[in-house]
Amino acid sequence: xxxxxxxxxxxxxxxxxxxxxxxxxxxxxxxxxxxxxxxxxxxxxxxxxxxxxxxxxxxxxxxxxxxxxxxxxxxxxxxxxxxxxxxxxxxxxxxxxxxxxxxxxxxxxxx
Amino acid sequence: xxxxxxxxxxxxxxxxxxxxxxxxxxxxxxxxxxxxxxxxxxxxxxxxxxxxxxxxxxxxxxxxxxxxxxxxxxxxxxxxxxxxxxxxxxxxxxxxxxxxxxxxxxxxxxxxxxxxxxx
Numbered sequence: 001x002x003x004x005x006x007x008x009x010x011x012x013x014x015x016x017x018x019x020x021x022x023x024x025x026x027x028x029x030x031x032x033x034x035x036x037x038x039x040x041x042x043x044x045x046x047x048x049x050x051x052x053x054x055x056x057x058x059x060x061x062x063x064x065x066x067x068x069x070x071x072x073x074x075x076x077x078x079x080x081x082x083x084x085x086x087x088x089x090x091x092x093x094x095x096x097x098x099x100x101x102x103x104x105x106x107x108x109x110x111x
Numbered sequence: 112x113x114x115x116x117x118x119x120x121x122x123x124x125x126x127x128x129x130x131x132x133x134x135x136x137x138x139x140x141x142x143x144x145x146x147x148x149x150x151x152x153x154x155x156x157x158x159x160x161x162x163x164x165x166x167x168x169x170x171x172x173x174x175x176x177x178x179x180x181x182x183x184x185x186x187x188x189x190x191x192x193x194x195x196x197x198x199x200x201x202x203x204x205x206x207x208x209x210x211x212x213x214x215x216x217x218x219x220x221x222x223x224x225x226x227x228x229x230x
Contacts, residue, residue: 002152006153034218036219036221041223041224042223042224043115043202043204043221043222043223043224044154044202044219044221045221046218046219046220049218089153089154091219098156098159098166098167099144099156099219100156101146101153101154101155101156102153102154103151103152103153103154104153104154
């Protein structure tokens with residue numbers, strides 16, 4: 001069963017605008033959440049994370065928001081750049097190193 | 112610094128053949144993971160090891176799949192016999208458990224993947 005869900009397989013955004021990628025989870029034991037970015041023919045690379053004791057974490061153009069009551073997190077990229085075009089995976093962990101990933105969202109940033 | 116190294120990068124084989132994928136984790140990392148990426152299910156966790164010991168193999172789809180980690184610097188994922196539905200990209204990842212005040216998992220470092228095509 002998919003404990004981490006990314007319901008939008010793709011997203012297209014104009015350069016300079018905000019990209020919002022969404023993720024939902026079902027396991028209430030998850031207490032650490034991460035976003036990974038993947039370019040074609042490469043492995044995923046870590047982007048940003050958030051602990052369940054926080055509701056927001058910001059790193060430059062990237063911000064992750066966590067809504068525990070809704071079991072929902074989102075990644076905001078602002079301003080979006082063409083180099084941000086990639087597949088973004090949401091991941092969650094329940095207090096151990098067992099990390100579960102969503103199916104990914106392909107972001108296309110148009111110049 | 113060398114990252115996670117996987118081989119082969121590409122493998123094309125015929126149904127029924129044995130396939131062996133290899134992984135060398137980052138030196139010093141104590142966790143190793145095998146993931147499979149498909150269009151339908153995204154990144155699926157197959158199995159992970161801690162200090163060379165398999166911890167959770169519940170994601171291994173069938174008995175045709177097996178994984179070993181004979182030492183801290185090497186792991187294999189074997190499929191025997193292979194089937195067309197096994198076609199996917201298989202990723203190996205390693206991490207180091209980190210604690211910083213509150214316990215939290217280390218980030219995963221992925222290899223470039225092994226693209227398997229079973230005809």
